C-alpha cells in the first residue's frame with residue numbers, strides 16, 4: 001500500500017472515531033467542561049476561591065453553604081444586583097458587599113447549576129427561564 005492509500009484509509013475512520021470519543025467524553029464527564037465552571041473560575045473564584053472555600057472573615061464559603069441552599073431562589077438576584085446585607089454562613093456573619101455581576105440569564109443558570117452540583121451537593125437543574133422569573137421579583 002502506498003502512503004497515500006494508507007492515509008486515505010485512516011481518514012475514513014477519523015470522523016467516526018472523533019464522534020465516538022466526543023460521545024464517550026460527554027458520557028463520562030456529564031459534559032465536556034461545565035460552562036458554569038469556566039464562568040465561576042473567571043468571575044467568582046478570585047473572591048470565593050476555586051474550591052468555594054471563601055476568604056477568612058471577608059468572603060463567605062460556597063462549599064456546603066447552608067445560606068445559599070436555603071435561599072436558592074434569591075441567588076439570581078444576588079448575582080444581578082449584588083448583596084448589601086449581612087449573610088450568615090455556617091454560623092458566621094459576613095458583611096462585605098458583593099458587587100453585581102454582568103452575566104446574562106444563560107450564564108446565571110449555568111453558574112447556579114455548577115454550584116448546585118459542586119458546592120451545595122443539591123440535585124437540581126435550573127434554566128434561564130427560571131432565572132428570568134426570579135429577576136422579576138428582586139427586592
Ligand code: HEC
Pocket residue numbers: 040043044045046047048058059060061062065067068069075078079083084085086087089094095096097098099101111
Ligand atoms: C469581589 C468579590 C466577590 C466576587 C467576584 C463574587 N462574590 Fe459572591 N460574595 C462576596 C461577598 C463579600 C459575599 C457576602 C456578602 C455579604 O456579606 O453581605 C458574597 C456572597 C455570595 C453568596 C451567598 C453567601 C454564601 O456563601 O452562600 C453566593 C451564593 C455568592 N456570593 C455567589 C457568587 C458567584 C456565583 C459569583 C460569580 C458570578 C460571586 N459570588 C462573585 C464576594 C464576591
